[in-house]
Amino acid sequence: MNIEARKKALRFLFAPIVDKLGYKFNPEEEDVDFLLEQEAGLEQQCGIPYCPCQARTKDRAENMKIVCPCIPFHRAHFDAMKRCWCGLFVHKDVVDPSKLKQLPPGGFYKKD
Amino acid sequence: MKKVKMYTLSTCLWCKRTKKFFEDRKIPFEAVDYDKVEEQERERIMAEMREKGGGGSFPYVCIGSDVVQGYEPDAFERLLGCEKK
Numbered sequence: 689m690n691i692e693a694r695k696k697a698l699r700f701l702f703a704p705i706v707d708k709l710g711y712k713f714n715p716e717e718e719d720v721d722f723l724l725e726q727e728a729g730l731e732q733q734c735g736i737p738y739c740p741c742q743a744r745t746k747d748r749a750e751n752m753k754i755v756c757p758c759i760p761f762h763r764a765h766f767d768a769m770k771r772c773w774c775g776l777f778v779h780k781d782v783v784d785p786s787k788l789k790q791l792p793p794g795g796f797y798k799k800d
Numbered sequence: 801m802k803k804v805k806m807y808t809l810s811t812c813l814w815c816k817r818t819k820k821f822f823e824d825r826k827i828p829f830e831a832v833d834y835d836k837v838e839e840q841e842r843e844r845i846m847a848e849m850r851e852k853g854g855g856g857s858f859p860y861v862c863i864g865s866d867v868v869q870g871y872e873p874d875a876f877e878r879l880l881g882c883e884k885k
Contacts, residue, residue: 719813726811740811743834743856745846754856773857773870774813790814790857790870 694728695721698737702757702777709759710767711777714785723776727756741774768792802864802880804829807845810836814871815859821873825882834858 699713699720706712714720726740738744742754753761759772766772770779771788778785804822808815810833822829834845849860854869861868863879 722813726813730811741809741814741858743809743842743846743858745842745856746839750856789872791872 689728689732691725691728691732694731695724698724698727698731698756706757706759706777707780709757710780711757711759711772712780712782714771714775714778715783716775716785719775723774727776739772739774801827803862804880805862806831807834807849807858807860808832809834809858812858817871818859818861818876821871821876825880827880827882 703713723740727737730740731737734744736751737756738751739754739756739758742758744751744754757772757777759766759777762773767779769789769792770782771777771785771790773790775785775788775790778788782788804827806815806818806829808819808831819829819831832841832845834842837845846856849856852867854860854867857869859869859871861876863876866879868875868879
């Protein structure tokens with residue numbers, strides 16, 4: 689599989705899905721390129737474009753919750769932070785993603 | 801100097817930035833790529849992370865007895881007692 693072609697395909701596939709969820713691709717193009725490359729690599733390795741910043745375990749049901757775009761499975765958390773965990777997607781109203789945090793003040797977010 | 805240990809993923813953008821944060825400040829740290837170790841070690845790491853309240857999201861950084869999940873430069877600086885760079 690050609691990684692560059694797959695990155696373009698993933699971008700094409702994800703855009704309309706996240707749009708309906710109120711998100712868009714992160715305006716930081718360099719970050720998006722890196723993250724899509726990792727996802728294309730994971731897809732090549734595992735058959736599924738998992739989130740590159742969350743761990744897979746032996747629990748398939750849990751692993752399904754980190755298939756990109758994983759927004760529906762972590763909705764409360766991501767909506768609060770205005771970004772998904774890896775930062776591939778941000779809320780549509782986000783202009784400067786550099787200010788966004790992964791977790792609220794105080795640390796861990798309650799799992800959905 | 802507090803001991804710094806982190807669990808990371810080789811595919812994670814924020815794990816790379818976390819490592820760079822410590823490298824830039826010449827702060828020694830121990831890092832383990834979760835996705836590069838054997839299954840048994842992965843299970844041990846996940847159990848440790850869950851015991852402290854974190855899920856399977858990376859990076860997971862232990863600074864002394866404190867834990868920071870995610871790339872949080874302000875929290876790293878505060879816990880290390882170092883100045884902003």
